[in-house]
Amino acid sequence: MIVSALLTSVGINLGLCVLLFALYSVLRKQPGNIEVYVPRLVVEGKAQRTREFNLEDLLPNPGWLRKAWQTSEDELLASCGLDAVVFIRIFIFSFKVFSVAAGLGMFILLPINYFGDQLRETDFTDLQNKSLDLFNISNVKDGSNWLWAHFSAAYVITGVVCYLLYSEYKYISLKRLEQFYASKPLPQQYTVVVTGIPSHSGCSLSDTIESFFMEYHPSTYLSHVVVHRTNKLRGLIRDAENIYKRLTRLRSRPHNPASSERNCFFGLFGKSKDLVQDYSKRLEDLEENVRQQQSGYSKTVEEVSAAFVCFKSRYGASTALRIQLSENPIEWVTEQAPEPHDVYWPLFSSSFIRRWISKLLVIVASITLTILFLLPVAFVQGLTNLNQLKTLLPFLNNILEISVVSQVITGYLPSLILQIFFSIVPPIMKIFSTMQGNISLSGIEKSACSKVLWFTIWNGFFAIVLTGSVTSQVQIFLEPKDIPWKLAVYVPTQASFYIAYVVTSWTSLSKELTRVIALLGDWIGGCSGCFDNELQAPSMTYHSEIPRILLFLLIGLIYFLLSPLILPFILIFFCIGYIIYRNQLLNVYLPKYETGGQFWPIVHNSTIFSLVLMQAMAFGIFSLKKLPLASSLLLPLPVVTLLFHGYCRKRFEPVFQTFSAETLIKKDRSEQNDPGMNEFFDKLKTAYNDPSLAPKDRSQYADDQNTPLLFSLES
Incomplete structure (x- = not known):
């Protein structure tokens, strides 16, 4: 050049x-x-x-x-x-x-x-x-x-x-x-993700987790949340979200010609139908399907060998995170839990292989x-x-x-x-x-x-x-x-x-x-x-x-x-x-x-x-x-x-991987007399519940044309 x-x-x-x-x-x-x-x-x-x-x-x-x-x-x-x-x-x-x-x-x-x-x-x-x-x-x-x-x-x-x-x-x-x-106090500071949980005949996965941590971490263990396979359910919820958004847009302009369409030959001929009514019916059907799926989940079929395990202190969570929990290194594998809204839920539907x-x-x-x-x-x-x-x-x-x-x-x-x-x-x-x-x-x-x-x-x-x-x-x-x-x-x-x-x-x-x-x-x-x-x-x-x-x-x-x-x-x-x-x-x-x-x-x-x-x-x-x-x-x-x-x-690099025992204990001690900790621990027990298993009913809002979109799916 x-x-x-x-x-x-x-x-x-x-x-x-x-x-x-x-x-x-x-x-x-x-x-x-x-x-x-x-x-x-x-x-x-x-x-x-x-x-x-x-x-x-x-x-x-x-x-x-x-x-x-x-x-x-x-x-x-x-x-x-x-x-x-x-x-x-x-x-x-x-x-x-x-x-x-x-x-x-x-x-x-x-x-x-x-x-x-x-x-x-x-x-x-x-x-x-x-x-x-x-x-x-x-x-x-x-x-x-x-x-x-x-x-x-x-x-x-x-x-x-x-x-x-x-x-x-x-x-x-x-x-x-x-x-x-x-x-x-943040949920991820008290929580670890445990994978490779072994199954025992005659014992549910939840009971296995509670029994293990009550035996080996009795003073610090608080609760756990078992992960479920929810890909199919999440797909239904996404469909319901899309229908709800379309319905909200249509109701915001009720006199628009786009609120109806013909039902034959790519919409060119045939009897016109009311899209608002059609979307409302489809939304009700989807919501009912979601409720049935949520209520019909079988723990023995839909559970994954992974769980979010919560502890009573940051130091307790860090101890479980740093040491090998089992004699078999591919069982009871732990890693730091992310923020609840940062969890990538579809991952848990995949097996180790x-x-x-x-x-x-x-x-x-x-x-x-x-x-x-x-x-x-x-x-x-x-x-x-x-x-x-x-x-x-x-x-x-x-x-x-x-x-x-x-x-x-x-x-x-x-x-x-x-x-x-x-x-x-x-x-x-x-x-x-x-x-x-x-x-x-x-x-x-x-x-x-x-x-x-x-x-x-x-x-x-x-x-x-x-x-x-x-x-x-x-x-x-x-x-x-x-x-x-x-x-x-x-x-x-x-x-x-x-x-x-x-x-x-x-x-x-x-x-x-x-x-x-x-x-x-x-x-x-x-x-x-x-x-x-x-x-x-x-x-x-x-x-x-x-x-x-x-x-x-x-x-x-x-x-x-x-x-x-x-x-x-x-x-x-x-x-x-x-x-x-x-x-x-x-x-x-x-x-x-x-x-x-x-x-x-x-x-x-x-x-x-x-x-x-x-x-x-x-x-x-x-x-x-x-x-x-x-x-x-x-x-x-x-x-x-x-x-x-x-x-x-x-x-310096260890500081970016995890915090030292000195740091964690200082922080735990500074909050041990805080009256708000009991309320925090109550919320911690449900912080990592899969959002797709939470009840979501949008169909009851379908008739209100001024209702904003109040619900969104957490991905």
Whole structure:
């Protein structure tokens, strides 16, 4: 890529960002868009639609930027939870890292690279037509003493990253403890999930559970709830929900012609029927069927060998969680219970064998998806090479000769296509994680986050670098021992692609503000009345956003030494993301669960991986640049980094897995004389009852056209 192509991409994306920011500041002020741009505030009752129109509403203003910026972290924590704080801390951590990196890269490394004269004699004329490779380390002459500046920078950035990682890990772990001490008694703190419960002839599963825990945990055991297979029942309830919503919509507009239809030949002929009456009858039948199913459940047939077991203290629950309960390790298996509304109930309908097979299938499916994704990666790589594109598609030669067209194709289009393909991966990985056997929605999200992360790192970095232009470097997969050296050769050549990719990502971040799909859906629903009136604020999709941020963290660290020109663009990316997501967390996304910051260990591990990869790249580069002494002196760096990582895992990671006995006992003792604990324990006994077994009677409301949708199925 040449400088003018980069400038074209920067101009296009910067213009789009400004346009989207201005468009958002106008659209968010329109009365009809309140449910699109502040749905969280509407659900919480902090905002409502107004009918007043003001000409100032058509003018963009930066008021929302100021509010998002000025909101303190304590306010964000109280409003959005620790998971949101951790998410924003990723941007803060990255901004600190790349502020230092950009200072070193732009003022020290970049001038050294440009004046290296390895690729050509220094010439400032016609700079816009120069290749971006002139700003890479490839332009520094082999054996040059100026390479020691890059060597020193590798040590400096390693120290900075490790220091900031330690500070963030310590800060977030303390926040996690503070949140625990400040919290009220919560059901998940006193409950464990027990699976693999052995069956005994002549004894019900409930009796087996009570007998076991009364014998081995008599002083702390409180109660239990046996899990039932309720997939069929949940299907009936979902059908009833859908009928009730349709009926509610029809009754809200009784004179609409859509409230009746003909019953022959796709509704074109025949006698018309009253849809309200028809839906009312179907709803009554479904409700009766649900009641019969609920009352006819046989414990001996419909029970699952799993239960939620509640204890009288947090320490009692933690004791049962940490120790092996049975001599047979696959019986009486325990894990921490999620929040009651976070439970993924369909999981318990699957047997152990079925879940085990599902895990194997998920592994195979994930590998297959990763391999298939090489096709769009190869296509994108072909677009970055204009000469090869002319060879493959000779009929486009005349078009590709146009300067603006070639700059857009090589500087903007490849990264845009890659981002479109990447956008379909998170939903697929979430489906895979759902099949894998997680007992909670948050567990599914964390599992999907890890899958998307490593998929993104492989296909967003390794596949692009190692495949080269289309398939010319595929043979290196047959020689794994040569991969480190190949990385040192090919990574610098992809610097221009990643610069364009980062710049294009500014626009994708800005599109998060406008919520185009939600806006179109709201407009279509308002015009046609085909959507129900119940507003549900979306939740933050951490499993897709965290991997995307960590990919840019990896790219920035890798190209810090190789092509420091990328650093200011990455810094802008993190600045844009910081302000946008603070605004969205405060106004749009409503937390559906709280993990207590358990996404941070994923961030820490990924950053360490990126740092070690950067060091390995530096080792290969110095070897290729014929500076063997620098390569030798770099060897202690990854060793020290991994030792630091091991220390952090021992020091902080246990805090994110479970709380210590000291912490739990302190918390239990502080509440043992609280008169409200008896009421809490009464509620705890029924907190984990399957919502599909609770009575729901909507048919009695079917005749009231003004009745809001009071009931919803908890999934």
